[in-house]
Amino acid sequence: MASIIGKSVKRVEDKRFLTGKGNFTDDIVLPGMTYASIVRSHHAHAKINSVDISQATAVDGVVAVFTGTDIANAEIGGVPCGWQVDFKNGDTMKEPPHPLLVADKVRFVGDAVAVVIAETAAAAQDGAELVSVDYEMLEAVVQGPDALAADAPLVHDDVPHNTCYDWELGDKTATDEAIENAEHVTKLEFVNQRLIPNAIEPRAAIGHYEEASEKYTLYTTSQNPHLIRLLLSAFVLGLPEHKVRVISPDVGGGFGSKIPHYIEEALMVWCSGQIKRPVKWTAERNESFMTDTHGRDHVTKAEMGFDADGKIEGLRVKTVANLGAYLSTFSTCVPTYLHGTLLQGLYTTPAIHIDLTAVFTNTTPVDALRGAGRPEATYLLERLLDNAAREMNVDPAELRFKNFIPPFDGVDQPGYQTQVALQYDSGNYQPVLEKALDMVDYQEFRTRQAEAREEGRLLGIGFSTYIEACGIAPSAVVGSLGARAGLYESAQVRVQPTGKVSVYVGSHSHGQGHETTFAQVVADKLGIAMEDVEIVHGDSESVAFGMGTYGSRSLAVGGSAIMKSIDKVLEKGAKIAAHKLEVAETDLEFANGQWTVKGSDQSIGFGDVALTAYVPHDYPEGLEPGMDFSSFYDPANFTYPFGAHIAVVEVDPETGKVKLERFVACDDVGNVINPMIVDGQLHGGIAHGIGQALYEGAIYDESGQLVSASFMDYTMPRADDLPMFELDRTVTPCPHNPLGVKGAGEAGTIAATPAVVNAVIDALSPFGVSDITMPLTPERVWKAMQTQTKEAAI
Amino acid sequence: MIPSEFEYCRAGSVEEALDLLAQKGPDAKILAGGHSLLPAMKLRLNSPGAVIDISGIGELSYIKEEGSHLVIGACTTHGDIAKSTLLSEKIPMIVEAAAEIGDVQVRNKGTIGGSLAHADPAADWPASLLAGEAEIVLASSSGERTVAAVDFFQGLFTTDLGENELITEIRLPIPDAYTKSTYVKFEQPASRFAIVGCAASITRSNGSCDKVRVAFTGVSSTPFRDQAVEQALEGQAPSDDNIEAAAEKAAMSVEVMGDHFASQEYRKHLAKVYARRALQAVLS
Numbered sequence A: 001m002a003s004i005i006g007k008s009v010k011r012v013e014d015k016r017f018l019t020g021k022g023n024f025t026d027d028i029v030l031p032g033m034t035y036a037s038i039v040r041s042h043h044a045h046a047k048i049n050s051v052d053i054s055q056a057t058a059v060d061g062v063v064a065v066f067t068g069t070d071i072a073n074a075e076i077g078g079v080p081c082g083w084q085v086d087f088k089n090g091d092t093m094k095e096p097p098h099p100l101l102v103a104d105k106v107r108f109v110g111d112a113v114a115v116v117i118a119e120t121a122a123a124a125q126d127g128a129e130l131v132s133v134d135y136e137m138l139e140a141v142v143q144g145p146d147a148l149a150a151d152a153p154l155v156h157d158d159v160p161h162n163t164c165y166d167w168e169l170g171d172k173t174a175t176d177e178a179i180e181n182a183e184h185v186t187k188l189e190f191v192n193q194r195l196i197p198n199a200i201e202p203r204a205a206i207g208h209y210e211e212a213s214e215k216y217t218l219y220t221t222s223q224n225p226h227l228i229r230l231l232l233s234a235f236v237l238g239l240p241e242h243k244v245r246v247i248s249p250d251v252g253g254g255f256g257s258k259i260p261h262y263i264e265e266a267l268m269v270w271c272s273g274q275i276k277r278p279v280k281w282t283a284e285r286n287e288s289f290m291t292d293t294h295g296r297d298h299v300t301k302a303e304m305g306f307d308a309d310g311k312i313e314g315l316r317v318k319t320v321a322n323l324g325a326y327l328s329t330f331s332t333c334v335p336t337y338l339h340g341t342l343l344q345g346l347y348t349t350p351a352i353h354i355d356l357t358a359v360f361t362n363t364t365p366v367d368a369l370r371g372a373g374r375p376e377a378t379y380l381l382e383r384l385l386d387n388a389a390r391e392m393n394v395d396p397a398e399l400r401f402k403n404f405i406p407p408f409d410g411v412d413q414p415g416y417q418t419q420v421a422l423q424y425d426s427g428n429y430q431p432v433l434e435k436a437l438d439m440v441d442y443q444e445f446r447t448r449q450a451e452a453r454e455e456g457r458l459l460g461i462g463f464s465t466y467i468e469a470c471g472i473a474p475s476a477v478v479g480s481l482g483a484r485a486g487l488y489e490s491a492q493v494r495v496q497p498t499g500k501v502s503v504y505v506g507s508h509s510h511g512q513g514h515e516t517t518f519a520q521v522v523a524d525k526l527g528i529a530m531e532d533v534e535i536v537h538g539d540s541e542s543v544a545f546g547m548g549t550y551g552s553r554s555l556a557v558g559g560s561a562i563m564k565s566i567d568k569v570l571e572k573g574a575k576i577a578a579h580k581l582e583v584a585e586t587d588l589e590f591a592n593g594q595w596t597v598k599g600s601d602q603s604i605g606f607g608d609v610a611l612t613a614y615v616p617h618d619y620p621e622g623l624e625p626g627m628d629f630s631s632f633y634d635p636a637n638f639t640y641p642f643g644a645h646i647a648v649v650e651v652d653p654e655t656g657k658v659k660l661e662r663f664v665a666c667d668d669v670g671n672v673i674n675p676m677i678v679d680g681q682l683h684g685g686i687a688h689g690i691g692q693a694l695y696e697g698a699i700y701d702e703s704g705q706l707v708s709a710s711f712m713d714y715t716m717p718r719a720d721d722l723p724m725f726e727l728d729r730t731v732t733p734c735p736h737n738p739l740g741v742k743g744a745g746e747a748g749t750i751a752a753t754p755a756v757v758n759a760v761i762d763a764l765s766p767f768g769v770s771d772i773t774m775p776l777t778p779e780r781v782w783k784a785m786q787t788q789t790k791e792a793a794i
Numbered sequence B: 001m002i003p004s005e006f007e008y009c010r011a012g013s014v015e016e017a018l019d020l021l022a023q024k025g026p027d028a029k030i031l032a033g034g035h036s037l038l039p040a041m042k043l044r045l046n047s048p049g050a051v052i053d054i055s056g057i058g059e060l061s062y063i064k065e066e067g068s069h070l071v072i073g074a075c076t077t078h079g080d081i082a083k084s085t086l087l088s089e090k091i092p093m094i095v096e097a098a099a100e101i102g103d104v105q106v107r108n109k110g111t112i113g114g115s116l117a118h119a120d121p122a123a124d125w126p127a128s129l130l131a132g133e134a135e136i137v138l139a140s141s142s143g144e145r146t147v148a149a150v151d152f153f154q155g156l157f158t159t160d161l162g163e164n165e166l167i168t169e170i171r172l173p174i175p176d177a178y179t180k181s182t183y184v185k186f187e188q189p190a191s192r193f194a195i196v197g198c199a200a201s202i203t204r205s206n207g208s209c210d211k212v213r214v215a216f217t218g219v220s221s222t223p224f225r226d227q228a229v230e231q232a233l234e235g236q237a238p239s240d241d242n243i244e245a246a247a248e249k250a251a252m253s254v255e256v257m258g259d260h261f262a263s264q265e266y267r268k269h270l271a272k273v274y275a276r277r278a279l280q281a282v283l284s
């Protein structure tokens, strides 16, 4: 039987999704269910003088109304932060409470003030409209750097300077020296703008308290149901964990925004306990814009020093990270341990230092968004490199070749120790860029570009060679860095008596195709048909435990847990097979679902062995019946995918509109189980990255109003904006996990953004433009050309 | 995303619709394709007490030649207009404008009458209707009247449409065989409405531009005919220089809008660029 690993098997989950048969949280209807509508603040910063619910409670069909005062009186804690980062001086970070409903003051547009529960969603909304809140307006602070101003309004009265923490990483002295002594220093000050994640399925939550069993069930759109159960029961509501079940059914995209434990989840559970009926809340699209955690929002100043040969000597970074109004579950680790630690890139830079301040503002909380920290690091590095190449008059590809870390496989050669805490697992960087240059036909492009310029046409090419840390994460490592959870994964392989296999995984699929990829792995390793394997995820009652899906971890960490359980199945199976075939285990070999006596045609199939395990009449002595194994896998290290992305653009000199002509990428994500799914992840990721470069961006006005709170105002990339992506890959297996896989879910997003921006800057090089703020809207590109033209004319 | 409670009435004919309008009073809203009204109702920006659905009135959906005019029923969808060979032969800018609206779903539901009544400053229709010197037929229980497009559009979401009136028809004079027209658009990237939409219709004889009609949508709160551009080119030869000079005069007489997608300065610049592109396309 040919292996199905490495085959583009069609996604088994697509049939139900494409025929409208998915089961999403909002599809679930429970007997006696009620509907919640949340009253949200229209102001970014205001004191709540009073909340009048009398008109709302009078609405026909309204069952209950709760306000921040009710939550405070019930002494319910806020939603916690899952990662502690300390100040440089050792003080603990500031962690102001984020209550389920606020009672004292609102801190961003969308902050939850009250909840109206009714027999129908319409009545709930009618009621919510009639809750009247008396606000006393306060001045708002919106932009990260402004939050640090001496006279800035305080988002939380007890957080001085709005500072959550300050933080540094790397050798400051060595870095200052390196920059000081560098032959050439490239400087860039830029904004990595705030993005809104926009999963197609809005967030939803159903709380269901059952009096008879005193059990609470939460249905929620989460990437990590077990984590939600832990936070909900132990930290927020103080419920016994074994009485709480969290189900995360089909989920329509997350991109990081469905990692955090949100107030609405705990609120629905609490409300259900109060009214003893199920309560459902489904976000409206504008609620998604206002309250799904946002991503990025860094203001950065970066300097890269080079020697006369173009070798990087040092990198110095100073960043203000805007965390929004409250801490979200992982918001504190994104700008630090997922950003600062990636500043080595693919380069041998000997001295690196980052100094970062994380601040509160009157904006939506910021947390992980596809790539989470790594896109910010990559953007910084890759923009600096292309700019440096231009300034030093070196080819940008050449400059990279000069600085790449030499190849190492992590087996015979050790991993690469960076200046910023991480140790890369395995890498071979030159080939990805060589391949990508071939694919794009680089020399031909430069000729074409020169010819086009003669005709007044602006063509540009931009590079991005990236590395990311995936397979999140070794528990001991992240624990020492402040994580308040372990980041291992669990998997249970249950062989049924008939030889069919159910696999219970702690990771969660919300678009990634786990039901296919994982089944491929299991079917291949056990030598059975894929149809005989069922992947079960997303229910804390059926899956033992799990940390969920984010940080491109599911196959590298969760897949490894599956492999461990498969090993246990095969080990026990061999014992049973040896008994049945009356030989020693060492005389057997397992292939294609059969144990065969070496050098003979005597064999026994997987199904027979499974049946024997459950009908153990003729059975090895002392062996337990059954065939059901659980494993936890804690990775030894992160995994480090890498690659080279190249964008080719043409800029309309009259309007500044950017047309993406080509997008070429050569990625190395380690071994590949399903190439179609990996390509799909890369396509989506690249589109997402292009979105940040050219289209997307949250816009707040000075008063803290979110101006871009609908698809009419927030530009998403669309199919007709994008060329056909041209993809290829190299394979450098991960040396420390059994499948040799590295992760592919975020790579495209991390890599694409700087490639596109670099291409536009390259197109505009006749104008001497070195930066344009993202997104590169036509107006911004046009303005850049005007300014530079004018300056040149003066 | 749930509208407040409202009464739903379905009109089977124009007469019935007018009766219902008179009966339900100012609290009633006409519903055609629903692609502007329903989003507004779902966001509770608009909460009419009654909705009078005219989408099923077959007699309001047509495109035909009537003497010297092409006439379009108010309930004709953008999609039907985009596919009309009659319009495409006689007044191509009308078909081009229709094809620029939204996406397939929007074009298959949204109607020309609904778009005109709604008067979104970034809607596509007004430019080509102004340049085509269209007239709009309005009916009420007390009779019918016809207004020129230039008088119909009065401001941001504001038109000459009376509270109890229905748009029934759009009338376009059929230009002579020496007239060419086009509609070009710079899209707002998120909504894909017009940041600048420019329609140009030019009648030529003996190598000069006899009659020039240029109109803009998206640029100012009210769509407008740009007479400065028209006059600069009328009577002139269609040379690159003349086109350039005429386009330079674009949007000089109006208050130009600005928003986070296009500032005043940039929009004004785009108006010139798109005026030139439209003129070039017609005259090439």
Ligand SMILES: Cc1cc2nc3c(=O)[nH]c(=O)nc-3n(C[C@H](O)[C@H](O)[C@H](O)COP(=O)(O)OP(=O)(O)OC[C@H]3O[C@@H](n4cnc5c(N)ncnc54)[C@H](O)[C@@H]3O)c2cc1C
Binding pocket: B029, B030, B031, B032, B033, B034, B035, B036, B037, B038, B054, B074, B075, B100, B101, B102, B103, B106, B109, B110, B111, B112, B113, B114, B115, B117, B118, B120, B122, B123, B124, B125, B161, B165, B166, B167, B168, B191, B192, B193, B194
């Ligand atoms: C996703 C999306 C994208 C869009 N993109 C574009 C675009 O690119 N360009 C563009 O121009 N438009 C665009 N639109 C708007 C679209 O063209 C609408 O169809 C149009 O604006 C309204 O027409 P309707 O038939 O849907 O009217 P409705 O929504 O039914 O009604 C709109 C208003 O007109 C009134 N009304 C309707 N018909 C009549 C009538 N016969 N007489 C009197 N009053 C009437 C209604 O009472 C209401 O006030 C888009 C809409 C959507 C949802």
